[in-house]
Amino acid sequence: MDKPIVIIGAGISGLSTAYFLKKQNIVLEAKPYVGGLCHSFYDNGFTFDCSGHFIHIRDKKILSLVKKLSGGVDEINRSSSILFKNTLVPFPFQANLYYLDAKTKKECIDGILKRKNVDICPRMPFIDWAEAMFGKGITKHFMRPYNEKLWSYDLKKMNAQWTGAFVPKPNAQEIIESAKTKNKTVYGYNNVFYYPKRNGCQALIDGISKKIKPLLNEATQKIDIKNKVVWTGGGKYKYSKLISTQPIVELLKQISPLPKNVQTAAQKLKFSSVRCINIGIKTKSGVPKILKGSHWIYVPQADISFYRVGIYSNVNPAMAPKKSYSLYVEISSSNGKYKRAQEVINDLQKLNFISQNDEIAAVNIVDIAYAYVIFDKDKDEALKTINEFLRANEIYSIGRYGAWEYSFIEKNILDAKALAETINRE
Ligand SMILES: Cc1cc2nc3c(=O)[nH]c(=O)nc-3n(C[C@H](O)[C@H](O)[C@H](O)COP(=O)(O)OP(=O)(O)OC[C@H]3O[C@@H](n4cnc5c(N)ncnc54)[C@H](O)[C@@H]3O)c2cc1C
Numbered sequence: 106m107d108k109p110i111v112i113i114g115a116g117i118s119g120l121s122t123a124y125f126l127k128k129q130n131i132v133l134e135a136k137p138y139v140g141g142l143c144h145s146f147y148d149n150g151f152t153f154d155c156s157g158h159f160i161h162i163r164d165k166k167i168l169s170l171v172k173k174l175s176g177g178v179d180e181i182n183r184s185s186s187i188l189f190k191n192t193l194v195p196f197p198f199q200a201n202l203y204y205l206d207a208k209t210k211k212e213c214i215d216g217i218l219k220r221k222n223v224d225i226c227p228r229m230p231f232i233d234w235a236e237a238m239f240g241k242g243i244t245k246h247f248m249r250p251y252n253e254k255l256w257s258y259d260l261k262k263m264n265a266q267w268t269g270a271f272v273p274k275p276n277a278q279e280i281i282e283s284a285k286t287k288n289k290t291v292y293g294y295n296n297v298f299y300y301p302k303r304n305g306c307q308a309l310i311d312g313i314s315k316k317i318k319p320l321l322n323e324a325t326q327k328i329d330i331k332n333k334v335v336w337t338g339g340g341k342y343k344y345s346k347l348i349s350t351q352p353i354v355e356l357l358k359q360i361s362p363l364p365k366n367v368q369t370a371a372q373k374l375k376f377s378s379v380r381c382i383n384i385g386i387k388t389k390s391g392v393p394k395i396l397k398g399s400h401w402i403y404v405p406q407a408d409i410s411f412y413r414v415g416i417y418s419n420v421n422p423a424m425a426p427k428k429s430y431s432l433y434v435e436i437s438s439s440n441g442k443y444k445r446a447q448e449v450i451n452d453l454q455k456l457n458f459i460s461q462n463d464e465i466a467a468v469n470i471v472d473i474a475y476a477y478v479i480f481d482k483d484k485d486e487a488l489k490t491i492n493e494f495l496r497a498n499e500i501y502s503i504g505r506y507g508a509w510e511y512s513f514i515e516k517n518i519l520d521a522k523a524l525a526e527t528i529n530r531e
Contacts, residue, residue: 116141118504145305174312216240385467
């Protein structure tokens with residue numbers, strides 16, 4: 106009998122690969138549950154994701170598949186903003202200067218007018234790119250403080266390759282106009298997004314995994330590339346091809362023998378971690394005024410522990426019981442150390458994101474060790490060396506951390522589909 110294809114990981118990438126593959130395969134999942142970062146947790150009547158997992162999709166075929174697998178989704182027009190000096194400035198900051206105080210507005214416009222005439226290139230250090238793109242004022246007031254919090258990394262050592270679809274780039278004229286009147290233009294890749302009607306992001310995972318039977322609690326530990334064998338704590342699996350969706354640096358630690366140049370390349374890949382604190386709140390007075398209608402709010406303020414807060418129950422009221430609301434809070438770290446949940450709740454109360462009289466009914470903490478891949482001068486070259494080695498050994502490393510990229514659910518499904526179809530044709 107032919108050896109099966111072994112897929113490591115039952116997140117959206119691993120499950121999608123199995124879904125589209127027409128050849129015999131086995132999915133090994135380290136955790137006792139499926140979904141990876143698309144898993145949802147249920148606690149005291151609240152549904153929580155691993156922080157907001159909202160599905161933005163451009164591909165029509167993938168959209169109809171996601172609708173079918175999720176058992177119905179809502180189509181939602183994004184409502185997001187930046188908390189700046191107690192004011193909510195609509196997203197993106199750089200196209201909504203109208204909402205700023207006069208002094209900040211002037212600094213932002215002066216910055217745009219006095220930009221240096223340089224060739225803008227995504228390989229520039231992020232801060233230089235932001236100043237060249239948006240000027241010193243917008244960089245000082247938003248781009249620098251927000252991104253320092255998000256990435257927990259020296260912005261001078263990071264480049265701007267990740268900004269692609271994620272950072273809207275209005276031109277100078279639009280930025281200046283946005284200071285005079287309220288900007289009606291809609292920006293960004295996720296201005297419309299989709300979300301399952303029931304059970305959070307897990308609804309999509311449950312739909313896709315129905316016909317796939319991943320083996321749970323099966324963390325791969327060792328991979329013999331010569332004999333094409335994977336070992337978990339209790340099992341041994343021979344494979345014809347190996348598709349891994351675990352972080353590529355973890356995959357390489359399991360492979361033996363690993364050439365020295367690949368080991369050196371792996372050490373060059375950097376990342377930051379995120380703690381997501383999910384909070385369910387009982388209230389007599391309703392969702393706090395400042396959060397009404399918002400899906401998420403960016404918080405660049407340095408003395409506040411988190412960089413973003415989302416309001417699950419505003420995205421879908423089914424996420425919280427009656428007379429309740431629910432939030433996710435994201436905190437980034439370069440060393441896995443975070444503020445305690447109580448300090449985060451204090452910060453939320455300080456900003457009036459939780460009213461003093463409301464009762465905390467559920468707290469659920471999700472630590473995401475690999476959250477954001479760092480884009481620096483070493484990344485592309487290191488990945489090239491690693492992928493050449495993996496391909497030569499019929500190993501495909503895909504997904505957000507397998508491919509070591511800044512991707513999202515739609516891209517993960519599309520990449521998994523493309524790989525499965527290539528293998529189906531062989
Ligand atoms: C804070 C944050 C917010 C996000 N918000 C959104 C959003 O709103 N919309 C969106 O589209 N995307 C969002 N994303 C991105 C999204 O989470 C990912 O693109 C997607 O979940 C990646 O899926 P994956 O299957 O590639 O990886 P993962 O979800 O990480 O799955 C990998 C799987 O492999 C398993 N695994 C690891 N090691 C082993 C091992 N040794 N053996 C067996 N199994 C193993 C893991 O347990 C996991 O189940 C967000 C990401 C973050 C960090």
